[in-house]
Amino acid sequence: MKKMILQLLLVLSLGTYLCASDGIKENKNQEYKSKSVSELFGSLYESTGLNAFLSPKEGEVSHGVVVSTFNQSGGRLIMMAICFALFYLAIAKGFEPLLLIPIAFGGFLANIPIADIAGPEGFLGILFNMGVSTGLFPLLIFMGVGAMTDFGPLLANPKTALLGGAAQFGIFGTIVGAAFLSQYTGFIDFSLKEAAAIGIIGGADGPTSIFVASRLAPDLLGAIAVAAYSYMALVPIIQPPIMRALTTKEERQIKMEQLREVSKLEKILFPITVMVLCVLLLPDATPLVGALAFGNFVKESGVAKRLSETMENSLINIVTIFLGLSVGSKLASEKFLVPETLGIIVLGLVAFAMGTAGGVIMAKIMNKFSKHKVNPLIGSAGVSAVPMAARVSNKEGMKENPSNMLLMHAMGPNVAGVIGSAVAAGILLSIFK
Amino acid sequence: MEINLIAESVKFLILGMSTVFMFLVLMVFVLELQSKIIMKFFPPKKEEDSTACNSTSELSRNGNLAVVAAIAASLKSYKQSK
Numbered sequence: 001m002k003k004m005i006l007q008l009l010l011v012l013s014l015g016t017y018l019c020a021s022d023g024i025k026e027n028k029n030q031e032y033k034s035k036s037v038s039e040l041f042g043s044l045y046e047s048t049g050l051n052a053f054l055s056p057k058e059g060e061v062s063h064g065v066v067v068s069t070f071n072q073s074g075g076r077l078i079m080m081a082i083c084f085a086l087f088y089l090a091i092a093k094g095f096e097p098l099l100l101i102p103i104a105f106g107g108f109l110a111n112i113p114i115a116d117i118a119g120p121e122g123f124l125g126i127l128f129n130m131g132v133s134t135g136l137f138p139l140l141i142f143m144g145v146g147a148m149t150d151f152g153p154l155l156a157n158p159k160t161a162l163l164g165g166a167a168q169f170g171i172f173g174t175i176v177g178a179a180f181l182s183q184y185t186g187f188i189d190f191s192l193k194e195a196a197a198i199g200i201i202g203g204a205d206g207p208t209s210i211f212v213a214s215r216l217a218p219d220l221l222g223a224i225a226v227a228a229y230s231y232m233a234l235v236p237i238i239q240p241p242i243m244r245a246l247t248t249k250e251e252r253q254i255k256m257e258q259l260r261e262v263s264k265l266e267k268i269l270f271p272i273t274v275m276v277l278c279v280l281l282l283p284d285a286t287p288l289v290g291a292l293a294f295g296n297f298v299k300e301s302g303v304a305k306r307l308s309e310t311m312e313n314s315l316i317n318i319v320t321i322f323l324g325l326s327v328g329s330k331l332a333s334e335k336f337l338v339p340e341t342l343g344i345i346v347l348g349l350v351a352f353a354m355g356t357a358g359g360v361i362m363a364k365i366m367n368k369f370s371k372h373k374v375n376p377l378i379g380s381a382g383v384s385a386v387p388m389a390a391r392v393s394n395k396e397g398m399k400e401n402p403s404n405m406l407l408m409h410a411m412g413p414n415v416a417g418v419i420g421s422a423v424a425a426g427i428l429l430s431i432f433k
Numbered sequence: 434m435e436i437n438l439i440a441e442s443v444k445f446l447i448l449g450m451s452t453v454f455m456f457l458v459l460m461v462f463v464l465e466l467q468s469k470i471i472m473k474f475f476p477p478k479k480e481e482d483s484t485a486c487n488s489t490s491e492l493s494r495n496g497n498l499a500v501v502a503a504i505a506a507s508l509k510s511y512k513q514s515k
Binding site: 281 | 476477
């Protein structure tokens with residue numbers, strides 16, 4: 001042992017001796033000019049963030065684009081304030097904290113001057129290029145969602161899937177709305193692709209929104225993701241007034257029959273069945289539906305518990321961190337503080353409202369034709385937002401009749417909404433191919 | 434601009450909603466058919482749940498006398514401590 005240490009020391013000292021040879025020493029300081037102490041402090045000040053905020057430079061390039069002087073100073077501060085507001089909402093109000101905290105922190109980092117963290121060489125930029133531009137992260141999240149979701153309630157009463165379809169009206173209705181805005185207002189000008197990417201907010205499905213936006217409108221990604229996740233957190237506030245406005249007291253009190261039990265075989269076959277349908281009808285939706293089906297298949301197979309547990313816990317957590325941070329990188333002032341953002345925020349709200357209304361109205365239509373009555377309150381759960389929207393349905397039902405448990409009934413349209421919005425995403429992607 | 438954005442987006446609306454519905458209606462039919470077939474040919478077996486037993490007689494029937502003894506002992510010590 002002692003011998004080995006001695007040998008190691010010998011090698012090390014030989015190395016230092018070689019490095020210190022004279023030839024290199026003379027050339028080392030050629031690039032450096034002597035500076036006085038005040039010059040040293042001056043140049044240090046010029047590299048501080050304080051200087052970057054106070055005296056923005058014309059034509060400064062950040063994240064690969066030229067940034068206006070306002071966005072270098074005031075704009076960045078406004079964005080940081082917005083990020084802090086998101087922190088507040090996440091921590092004090094509990095709005096989707098698992099997502100809003102990484103997104104807002106990513107936004108905070110992206111607005112740091114000089115460091116260029118969200119640029120192609122910064123770590124946020126690297127994460128973004130790796131996982132969001134390629135559409136990888138949303139798919140990994142979908143795998144986890146599949147591993148978490150129990151499709152049993154949908155299998156027990158497949159008809160409720162239609163409610164999940166009707167709620168996708170929010171997506172397509174909003175595209176019309178976005179087209180309307182760009183046709184008739186002067187300051188907002190969305191292309192059809194951008195309108196489609198905004199409409200997908202109405203699917204109330206974060207990963208789907210990000211997947212579609214990264215393909216169709218990468219520049220609007222930050223605003224779209226923030227709008228999607230914020231409104232998902234606001235589902236308990238947005239939905240109830242719409243649900244109450246569209247239903248009568250009697251309708252809200254409808255009791256639904258108990259769901260039948262679903263056999264294990266049915267649950268195992270379900271992801272395969274959905275995949276087959278998807279392959280035949282809409283291969284463009286197979287990345288999303290395929291990831292979902294894979295996660296669910298691993299879970300329901302029951303023999304690969306370690307894999308399904310990883311997907312629904314560790315994997316989804318890791319990807320959520322990366323996804324949140326890289327979406328946050330799009331909150332850089334030069335990308336977010338544009339009039340389009342305002343349009344996206346308004347249209348996102350419209351999308352959620354239309355999706356909710358679509359589901360509720362569909363339930364009322366179904367009641368006209370079917371003898372098995374459906375409580376229209378579960379229609380609103382057709383917007384995905386699992387399981388928040390189903391809980392809202394349950395809560396509203398309990399308000400009318402405390403013994404009326406709608407939760408499991410609402411889970412049917414809720415998980416169908418996930419499939420519905422993935423299908424809608426596939427349609428939008430296929431249009432712009 | 435040459436194309437009418439609104440007309441174009443209304444076309445998307447028609448295409449999108451009809452495809453989503455077609456997909457889901459088809460899914461509903463296939464799932465109902467599938468459940469009928471499964472119920473007919475592979476009826477679910479009554480699963481014996483060995484983990485959750487509701488009475489001591491069930492437990493002892495399964496040969497878990499140690500568990501019964503432990504429950505009895507803990508009940509006794511709980512009553513004594515009162």
